[in-house]
């Protein structure tokens with residue numbers, strides 16, 4: 286079974302700060318990591334390969350330093366790594382990003398499963414997986430919390446808010462991983478050394494992919510950012526202090542009653 290996992294390098298924080306002057310993300314002093322959901326996708330791909338054979342290829346679109354993220358998942362056990370890197374990809378919205386990634390996937394060629402994370406912790410849209418499946422014309426299952434291969438099909442559990450559905454899907458298929466799927470493994474020392482000494486990532490430009498410039502990057506993006514800003518905080522904050530947890534809880538309840546948020550005393 287051949288599996289492609291799409292991974293994104295993201296800032297190691299959910300506390301994203303915007304530069305008020307430029308309206309861009311403040312990245313200085315914020316280390317980068319592999320997007321957390323994507324590590325679950327990688328783990329599941331490796332688990333399926335160990336059970337059923339095949340290959341796992343990790344693909345990312347990003348600046349040259351995104352190769353560090355590829356080294357990290359290579360150290361986990363991925364077989365091949367691909368970086369889509371070109372200024373022509375820059376400024377892409379999710380639609381143009383999915384177009385570029387789908388061209389990379391088509392260039393890789395052979396796949397049975399494409400894994401994405403459900404959502405990236407910086408962009409937060411959860412759109413790339415579904416858009417990629419549409420762009421490739423293949424079925425998709427999002428919010429995947431369990432995968433089993435049975436013959437020539439997969440039995441996939443898709444998480445719902447308070448339950449789940451079990452689906453049977455054929456190949457090829459795109460799956461988006463959530464954290465309930467598995468516990469990502471720690472890389473072994475030997476593999477970390479190999480990732481730094483031996484890994485040769487394939488780097489593909491827009492030209493290598495035969496990309497139409499009107500479908501990628503800023504030019505290919507149907508949405509454009511007019512302005513980014515941090516909203517002004519609304520209301521005021523009142524710090525409550527009291528002697529002990531019980532007294533503090535009573536004080537909080539009184540305050541909530543005052544504002545008609547609760548009507549009866551909570552015992």
Ligand SMILES: Cc1cc2nc3c(=O)[nH]c(=O)nc-3n(C[C@H](O)[C@H](O)[C@H](O)COP(=O)(O)OP(=O)(O)OC[C@H]3O[C@@H](n4cnc5c(N)ncnc54)[C@H](O)[C@@H]3O)c2cc1C
Nearest residue numbers: 291346376378379382401402404405408409410411412413
């Ligand atoms: C109008 C607009 C303009 C933008 N301009 C810029 C810009 O100038 N520069 C910039 O850096 N970003 C820009 N972005 C953000 C960029 O489009 C998104 O970061 C990107 O499309 C991924 O979306 P997301 O972060 O919401 O990922 P999600 O859809 O939440 O990610 C889901 C999954 O998709 C996969 N995935 C996501 N991104 C990648 C990737 N790059 N490579 C491989 N797999 C991936 C991962 O598996 C991830 O877990 C812009 C977005 C918009 C809407």
